[in-house]
Amino acid sequence: MSEVRAEMVANVWRVVAAEGDTVADGDTLVILESMKMEIPVLAEGSGTLTKLAVAEGDVVQEGDLIAVIE
Amino acid sequence: MLESVLVANRGEIARRVITSARKLGVRSVAVYSEVDAGLPFVREADVAVLIGPGQPAASYLNGPAILAAAERTGARAIHPGYGFLAENPAFAASVLEAGLIWIGPSPDSMDQMGDKINARNLMEQAGVPVSSGTREPVPDVAAALAAAEQIGYPVMIKAAAGGGGIGMSAAAGPAELAAGFETARSRAERFFSSPAILLERYVEHARHVEVQILGLADGRVLALGERDCSVQRRHQKVAEETPSPGVSPELRARMLAAAVQAGQAVKYLSAGTVEFLVDVTTGDFMFLEMNTRLQVEHPVTELVTGIDLVEQQFRIAAGDDISFPAQGVARSGHALELRIYAEDSKRFLPSPGTITEWDEPAGPGVRVDAGYAAGNTVTPFYDPLLAKLCLYGADRAEALDRARAAVAAFGISGLKTNLEFHGELLASAEFSSGEYDTGLVGRLRAR
Numbered sequence: 001m002s003e004v005r006a007e008m009v010a011n012v013w014r015v016v017a018a019e020g021d022t023v024a025d026g027d028t029l030v031i032l033e034s035m036k037m038e039i040p041v042l043a044e045g046s047g048t049l050t051k052l053a054v055a056e057g058d059v060v061q062e063g064d065l066i067a068v069i070e
Numbered sequence: 071m072l073e074s075v076l077v078a079n080r081g082e083i084a085r086r087v088i089t090s091a092r093k094l095g096v097r098s099v100a101v102y103s104e105v106d107a108g109l110p111f112v113r114e115a116d117v118a119v120l121i122g123p124g125q126p127a128a129s130y131l132n133g134p135a136i137l138a139a140a141e142r143t144g145a146r147a148i149h150p151g152y153g154f155l156a157e158n159p160a161f162a163a164s165v166l167e168a169g170l171i172w173i174g175p176s177p178d179s180m181d182q183m184g185d186k187i188n189a190r191n192l193m194e195q196a197g198v199p200v201s202s203g204t205r206e207p208v209p210d211v212a213a214a215l216a217a218a219e220q221i222g223y224p225v226m227i228k229a230a231a232g233g234g235g236i237g238m239s240a241a242a243g244p245a246e247l248a249a250g251f252e253t254a255r256s257r258a259e260r261f262f263s264s265p266a267i268l269l270e271r272y273v274e275h276a277r278h279v280e281v282q283i284l285g286l287a288d289g290r291v292l293a294l295g296e297r298d299c300s301v302q303r304r305h306q307k308v309a310e311e312t313p314s315p316g317v318s319p320e321l322r323a324r325m326l327a328a329a330v331q332a333g334q335a336v337k338y339l340s341a342g343t344v345e346f347l348v349d350v351t352t353g354d355f356m357f358l359e360m361n362t363r364l365q366v367e368h369p370v371t372e373l374v375t376g377i378d379l380v381e382q383q384f385r386i387a388a389g390d391d392i393s394f395p396a397q398g399v400a401r402s403g404h405a406l407e408l409r410i411y412a413e414d415s416k417r418f419l420p421s422p423g424t425i426t427e428w429d430e431p432a433g434p435g436v437r438v439d440a441g442y443a444a445g446n447t448v449t450p451f452y453d454p455l456l457a458k459l460c461l462y463g464a465d466r467a468e469a470l471d472r473a474r475a476a477v478a479a480f481g482i483s484g485l486k487t488n489l490e491f492h493g494e495l496l497a498s499a500e501f502s503s504g505e506y507d508t509g510l511v512g513r514l515r516a517r
Contacts, residue, residue, distance in 0.1 A: 008420060035451075
């Protein structure tokens with residue numbers, strides 16, 4: 001199981017993947033936006049996206065959980 | 071002179087406008103979002119009005135809330151700064167409709183220049199050199215590919231309603247263009263509310279040189295000088311200087327004259343900037359876009375001319391004369407601006423956080439326009455600009471020496487900044503020689 005967490009404070013601009021999806025290593029899960037820059041959050045490793053912890057418009061802090069891949 | 075001004079902006083530019091307002095005895099009103107409550111611009115204004123949460127749409131882009139704040143405080147004029155609503159003709163029109171003074175050009179000239187395709191066509195008609203590119207928005211990938219065949223690769227894909235270097239990408243051939251087109255469209259829609267795309271010839275070795283203009287009420291347009299803004303990352307400026315080390319006196323004269331023509335073509339009023347690309351290989355220059363507002367890097371022009379540009383904006387808006395003789399703008403010395411960003415120096419990734427230490431450099435020729443102070447929190451809602459470190463010297467060598475010392479003396483802790491990058495920039499042979507182009511930062515990072 002791997003937890004994907006936010007590396008910095010940012011806004012959740014777009015949620016690309018959904019709970020239940022099969023994801024591959026490097027797939028974009030969500031796109032964050034911070035200070036006018038888009039930051040894609042990628043899956044590390046393959047598996048099933050069992051949990052998506054954010055929604056578009058949320059603000060995430062550094063370390064906040066974004067997704068869980070099993 | 072104006073009686074009062076509401077600054078519809080934040081951070082360093084709000085502080086900048088408030089500083090000139092103070093100097094001129096103009097009552098200043100700041101509007102701020104919840105996350106900006108502790109910033110210097112809020113306490114330095116005579117009155118500050120909380121207008122909403124951090125999200126720009128709810129605060130700094132919230133026209134009705136800003137107008138309501140003006141009504142509440144009796145502010146008679148609005149200065150939009152740069153970004154946000156500064157180039158929004160509908161907002162400018164709503165300010166005028168509310169019976170207030172808009173410190174800037176007419177909504178019509180903003181409209182004309184806001185659409186890059188229209189602007190290019192207008193400039194061409196006015197006899198200003200433009201780059202080869204599309205005259206109509208490009209509706210789909212097929213049209214893009216066809217247009218690119220005409221223009222010739224490589225091409226630059228740009229948002230027609232864009233600005234600030236956002237939403238631009240280059241394509242070396244049809245495959246890259248096909249891939250980049252849709253991305254550009256969705257970005258354009260997201261950031262500028264318009265999916266319209268234009269294509270332009272991509273110049274391999276280019277300098278970005280812009281001209282500061284001032285449109286007067288009697289119809290005259292003055293060109294105050296040029297600025298070289300070729301030091302860029304992600305197509306956004308990081309450092310600017312004047313005079314441009316890459317522009318000969320003869321080229322300067324031609325560019326300033328073209329900028330005047332550009333301003334006259336739209337009956338431009340107040341401060342504006344005409345941006346050009348100089349093709350280093352051929353020595354040609356071509357119109358890129360016109361910014362119908364005050365620019366971030368305006369201080370370098372102020373430093374070599376001794377003119378307070380915000381003051382001139384106030385005077386023009388008040389129906390007063392400008393403070394200097396129109397026919398003789400004297401420029402002396404050399405000025406450089408380094409944009410201090412809240413981002414790491416290696417990959418330039420955003421670094422929001424709380425500032426624990428803020429130690430500005432000082433000394434002869436040093437000017438710091440800062441948006442933040444120790445204790446402030448830098449949030450992800452806005453661009454990463456922390457401060458503008460500006461240096462003046464009798465010549466470029468002196469300005470660069472002062473810059474090296476100032477960068478070394480600037481202490482900011484609590485988040486990552488690009489101060490280290492600026493140290494590298496100033497130490498680099500390419501930048502020090504003055505013979506650089508827009509590929510400079512890429513080359514510094516490629517090592």
